[in-house]
Each structure stands twice: as structure tokens, then as C-alpha cells.
Amino acid sequence: MPIEFSVPVEVAQQTKLAQMAAEQVMRRLSRYFDEHEHERPIEYIQFIWPFMQQIERSYLPRPAKNGDSQPKAEDKPKKASNDNVRMIHMIEALSWGDAGIYLCTPSSALGGAAINAVGTPEQKERFLRRFTEGAPKWGAMAMTEPHAGSDTSNIQTTARLDEATHEWVLNGEKIYCTSGALATQESNGLVVVWATAGRTAGRATMKPFVVEAGTPGMTVAKKERKLGIRASDTVSLVFEDCRIPYDNILGALDAPKAGEGNGNGQDKGFKGAMKTFDSSRPWVAASAIGIARAAFEFTRDTLKKEGISMPYGVPKYKLTSVQRDLLEMEMDIQAGWLLTVRSAAYMDQGQSNSLEAAMAKAKAGLVVTRVTQKAVELLGPLGYSHEFLVEKWMRDAKINDIFEGTGQINTLIVARRILGYTRRELK
Numbered sequence: 001m002p003i004e005f006s007v008p009v010e011v012a013q014q015t016k017l018a019q020m021a022a023e024q025v026m027r028r029l030s031r032y033f034d035e036h037e038h039e040r041p042i043e044y045i046q047f048i049w050p051f052m053q054q055i056e057r058s059y060l061p062r063p064a065k066n067g068d069s070q071p072k073a074e075d076k077p078k079k080a081s082n083d084n085v086r087m088i089h090m091i092e093a094l095s096w097g098d099a100g101i102y103l104c105t106p107s108s109a110l111g112g113a114a115i116n117a118v119g120t121p122e123q124k125e126r127f128l129r130r131f132t133e134g135a136p137k138w139g140a141m142a143m144t145e146p147h148a149g150s151d152t153s154n155i156q157t158t159a160r161l162d163e164a165t166h167e168w169v170l171n172g173e174k175i176y177c178t179s180g181a182l183a184t185q186e187s188n189g190l191v192v193v194w195a196t197a198g199r200t201a202g203r204a205t206m207k208p209f210v211v212e213a214g215t216p217g218m219t220v221a222k223k224e225r226k227l228g229i230r231a232s233d234t235v236s237l238v239f240e241d242c243r244i245p246y247d248n249i250l251g252a253l254d255a256p257k258a259g260e261g262n263g264n265g266q267d268k269g270f271k272g273a274m275k276t277f278d279s280s281r282p283w284v285a286a287s288a289i290g291i292a293r294a295a296f297e298f299t300r301d302t303l304k305k306e307g308i309s310m311p312y313g314v315p316k317y318k319l320t321s322v323q324r325d326l327l328e329m330e331m332d333i334q335a336g337w338l339l340t341v342r343s344a345a346y347m348d349q350g351q352s353n354s355l356e357a358a359m360a361k362a363k364a365g366l367v368v369t370r371v372t373q374k375a376v377e378l379l380g381p382l383g384y385s386h387e388f389l390v391e392k393w394m395r396d397a398k399i400n401d402i403f404e405g406t407g408q409i410n411t412l413i414v415a416r417r418i419l420g421y422t423r424r425e426l427k
């Protein structure tokens, strides 16, 4: 396959729009929402919602040819597209503006990624249509629990089938759910909750369930106060006898039958979770690169005013240490970005991208933490001062090395895939 470095026209057009939002809206709001953690950036939300609705339309299954509004039972694999490459360009640009505010973007987000990864065409239509119309809405995904973070197969939240009412009954606690309050309390959104549907916890019984906003038995228990991305809504969700319809289990065909101990004995639910991460890791990597670029550009431009330029093509021994640092920052950002583009492009071409997504996420998470720290270091008091955003970018950076698989976990995935080890052999 030839390597194509040019940006497709439609991707460039949408990126321009994201850059406009970043420059004109997000940067202006950045400090305020860093200091007012649980307030909502309404101005940004209203600005971006019409564009997000357009993007969300592309996720809906095609209607049947006979004019029937029902989507086809068999959703054919999509033709190669630019959807994911377009998305990462947009996320990079928005995160350059403000990563916390970007995370407030109304969209199906991680919930949508899970629905797209494992939902049936009927479920995609039923759950994702809302993100294309009406007032702004949010989707969220709740996997992490007090005793299950990196080890997702250890989740303890249960989904029991009530055979009398043909409903699932969810019980458990989910923590650190991004956009959890926005999705479940503040809009007509939804959250995809991973729960164990058998008698014992583990990969074989893990299943994703859609819980719609306002469902009785689901409550927001705690709003987190955080180091960075403080504009982003992060909450704990508690499920107490929370009843949802039977067909809210995603990928209904894989649902365990009533009374069955271990589902169908396969780990399709767990694979679904991994498939969700394959699409969300490039998003996180793109966000990381956006923050890194913000810090790098500010540092480069500030130092330029002090007479420190970036001479390209000059032998390393002729550079000052500051110039070498700047070049390394830029090089690292480019490396992280190219990995991110590759991971998204593979998805657009319908190829497996698990390795590439983990690589991009591990690299970009590391790059953003290093670059933002270096920016603070090179700028000295200017970097440390509250007057500029560099110190904030350093705080915003770290999350990219934590959620959607920590740096260590993504490095493990890369190592397993390259060296051919199983999960059991290398953990």
C-alpha cells in the first residue's frame, strides 16, 4: 500500500472548522473552566453541536432499499472511508484549543464507539439516532470499578436476567466515567455499562448494556475533582436494581440464555471491549498530540521572541541545548502523530488496528507528558505561572497516559502482539 501523506479535502475542511472553534472559542474559555470545574462550557457546546450531529449521521446504518425505515439485518462492512482520519484531525485541533473542553463535546463518544463496535444495526439505529437531532446529548462508557481498572475482566457489576419481566437488572458501582453526568442526568443520552451476565465474573461473561438517561436505579454518586482536564465531567455511577429492557444488551445474539452460567461460553463480550478500545485509542492519542502541539508552539514562539530560533538542517553539535530540546519536542510530536494517523487509517480501510492503536496511544501519552514538562522547564517562570496556559497543559497531559489503557498496559499489548505472546504468557 503506498504511503499517502496529503490530507483529503473533506478532512482539511472539517479540521479548519475545529481550528476555528479552538482558536476563537476554546482558548478564550480555557482558564475559566479550569477554575470552575463543574460548570459547563455552554457556548462551546452550542457552537459544536450542529457539526457533531452531521458526523453522528455517518454512524447510522443505511436504511433498507425497499424504503422500509428499519435498517438491514446484515449491515455490510462499510466501504473504505475517511471517517476515523477525519475524527482524529478534528480531535487534535480541538485539544490544541482545550482538551478538557473538547471532552465536553456533545456526541455519542465512547458509548457510541461501543455501540458501533458490537451493536446490531437495529441497536445502532435505536441508540445513535438521538445524537443526530434535537438538543445536545452525550454518550459515555462505564467500565472502570473500584477494584477493576487495567484488569477489565475483573469487573463485579452484575446484570441478572429477570425471566418474569424479561429485563436485565444491573447492580454495582462504576467510577471515573467521562461525561457520566452529562449523559445520564443532563441530557437524553446514554451510557454503555460493562457488567458480568453470568454467575461468575470474568472475560466469558462480560457484556455491554445500554442504560438510557433517567433510568430508575442509576444515580450519579460523586463528581470527581481532578488535576487536569477539569472542564471534563468525570463521575461515579451507582446501579441499584436498575432495570433495562432485554434487548439493551449489545450484540443481542451473544446474550447468555436465561439460567445459563457462563453466557455462551465464549469471550465475545471481552473482545467487544477490546474492539471499542481499538477505535477510542486513536482518539486519545490525537488529543494528546493536540495538547503537546499547543505547548510546543507556545514555547517555540516565546523563545523566538528572545532570539532563539530553530535551525533545521544544522549539525547537532552546532545547536545549543535549548535548540536540541525544541527539535526533539517537534520530532516526538511528529512521530506520535504519524502513528495516530496510521492507526486511524487502518480502521478506515477496515483492517485490524489493535497493534497500531496501542502503539499510537502509548507513544502519544508519553510524548505529551514529556513535551509539556519540557515546555514548563524551558520557559521557567513563564511556564510555571498561572498567567499562561503552559502549566495547565502540563496538568491536562497526564490523563492521556492513564485512560483507555495506561501507558504500561498499551506497551504490554504492543509487546504481546510483536513477540507473539498470549495474555497469559506476558502480563
Ligand SMILES: Cc1cc2nc3c(=O)[nH]c(=O)nc-3n(C[C@H](O)[C@H](O)[C@H](O)COP(=O)(O)OP(=O)(O)OC[C@H]3O[C@@H](n4cnc5c(N)ncnc54)[C@H](O)[C@@H]3O)c2cc1C
Pocket: 110, 140, 141, 142, 143, 144, 148, 149, 150, 151, 175, 176, 177, 178, 179, 226, 234, 399, 402, 403, 404, 405, 406, 407, 408, 409, 412, 427
Ligand atoms: C479523568 C479520568 C477519566 C476516565 N474516564 C473513564 C471512562 O469514561 N470510562 C471508564 O470506564 N474508565 C475511565 N477512567 C478510568 C481509567 O480508564 C482507569 O483509571 C485506567 O484504566 C487505569 O485503571 P486504574 O486507575 O484502576 O489503575 P490500575 O489498573 O490499578 O493501575 C495502577 C498502575 O499499575 C499499572 N499496571 C496495572 N497493571 C499492570 C500490568 N499488568 N503491568 C504493568 N503495569 C501495570 C498501571 O499502568 C498503573 O500505572 C477514567 C480515569 C480518569 C482518571
